[in-house]
Amino acid sequence: MTTAERAPDHSAAHRICAASDLLEGGAGFRFTLEQGDHPPLQAFAVRHAGRVSAFLNQCAHVPVELDWQPGVFFDEERRFLVCATHGALYHPGDGRCAGGPCRGRGLRPVPCYESDGSVFASWPPTLNGPQP
Ligand code: FES
Numbered sequence: 861m862t863t864a865e866r867a868p869d870h871s872a873a874h875r876i877c878a879a880s881d882l883l884e885g886g887a888g889f890r891f892t893l894e895q896g897d898h899p900p901l902q903a904f905a906v907r908h909a910g911r912v913s914a915f916l917n918q919c920a921h922v923p924v925e926l927d928w929q930p931g932v933f934f935d936e937e938r939r940f941l942v943c944a945t946h947g948a949l950y951h952p953g954d955g956r957c958a959g960g961p962c963r964g965r966g967l968r969p970v971p972c973y974e975s976d977g978s979v980f981a982s983w984p985p986t987l988n989g990p991q992p
Contacts, residue, residue: 885938908952920965
């Protein structure tokens with residue numbers, strides 16, 4: 861068995877939803893990331909190009925949640941994640957800024973993966989969002 865074939869270590873991850881809850885370009889799944897004494901962090905997961913990705917639910921422009929209506933993260937074309945407040949756009953695969961007031965700052969990714977029909981996320985989120 862190679863490293864890539866090794867079963868995921870679920871001990872450091874938390875199940876957040878069923879894999880079928882995340883449809884391609886559909887509603888995101890909001891969840892709370894908790895770890896020890898650290899204050900809980902709001903996060904969300906989406907599916908794009910067949911893959912699941914997760915981010916802290918915090919815009920890089922002003923630290924507010926992205927979704928005006930809970931779970932609505934994609935723009936109308938379902939190409940980018942969009943902040944409802946001022947329209948910053950982010951790449952759904954890695955959270956990079958795709959334009960608007962985020963000015964090159966990205967979302968903070970949360971490690972996640974799919975296994976056995978479920979989506980798992982783990983601590984910690986990335987400290988700094990991806991750069992363009
Ligand atoms: S708060 Fe998100 S674009 Fe301004």
